[in-house]
Amino acid sequence: AQKVTQAQTEISVVEKEDVTLDCVYETRDTTYYLFWYKQPPSGELVFLIRRNSFDEQNEISGRYSWNFQKSTSSFNFTITASQVVDSAVYFCALSAGDYKLSFGAGTTVTVRA
Amino acid sequence: DSGVTQTPKHLITATGQRVTLRCSPRSGDLSVYWYQQSLDQGLQFLIQYYNGEERAKGNILERFSAQQFPDLHSELNLSSLELGDSALYFCASSGPYAAGGADEQFFGPGTRLTVL
Numbered sequence: 748a749q750k751v752t753q754a755q756t757e758i759s760v761v762e763k764e765d766v767t768l769d770c771v772y773e774t775r776d777t778t779y780y781l782f783w784y785k786q787p788p789s790g791e792l793v794f795l796i797r798r799n800s801f802d803e804q805n806e807i808s809g810r811y812s813w814n815f816q817k818s819t820s821s822f823n824f825t826i827t828a829s830q831v832v833d834s835a836v837y838f839c840a841l842s843a844g845d846y847k848l849s850f851g852a853g854t855t856v857t858v859r860a
Numbered sequence: 861d862s863g864v865t866q867t868p869k870h871l872i873t874a875t876g877q878r879v880t881l882r883c884s885p886r887s888g889d890l891s892v893y894w895y896q897q898s899l900d901q902g903l904q905f906l907i908q909y910y911n912g913e914e915r916a917k918g919n920i921l922e923r924f925s926a927q928q929f930p931d932l933h934s935e936l937n938l939s940s941l942e943l944g945d946s947a948l949y950f951c952a953s954s955g956p957y958a959a960g961g962a963d964e965q966f967f968g969p970g971t972r973l974t975v976l
């Protein structure tokens with residue numbers, strides 16, 4: 748069975764601060780995919796990034812970056828120079844060959860002006 | 861805009877009733893997924909269809925059923941509704957290949973169901 752844990756329930760920062768969201772996952776599969784989704788106050792779920800289990804290269808995409816470490820089963824996500832529009836609930840998710848996404852409980856990020 | 865459409869946006873009904881939620885996937889996507897988001901359970905996978913066939917089943921109650929039609933739109937039917945069924949129901953699509961979970965899923969805006 749797959750499990751995703753987001754230990755941080757809420758994070759509050761001031762605009763322009765960096766925000767790092769933690770995600771720890773559990774799976775017995777050797778091939779799996781990790782995702783981050785954002786749910787703004789309007790309610791829709793927005794895809795942000797995807798990583799497969801064979802690629803531990805960490806990347807930066809605009810103000811987003813991620814740190815994937817198989818050794819610690821972690822897939823952390825960072826927003827650099829946060830903005831008020833980044834206020835949302837962020838979900839880490841795992842897919843391990845059975846098509847479904849297993850989501851963490853989510854981390855609510857509040858960016859104050 | 862993800863390209864996935866869901867109707868209706870809001871639904872208010874009474875216990876014991878039956879409702880149908882509708883989803884149209886992104887153009888070219890063959891997979892449709894249904895998820896339920898509630899305060900106590902979080903985001904839970906319900907069921908997946910690929911090109912008209914059921915592909916995977918999650919924590920879907922027997923009172924719930926779904927299908928995917930030849931034009932690839934999908935419907936989620938919820939019957940004998942209970943107060944606890946109040947939730948946000950999302951449809952997502954991916955594809956066009958059944959890539960075993962590799963594809964990112966694009967979510968619709970959701971249908972908020974309130975059971976009174």
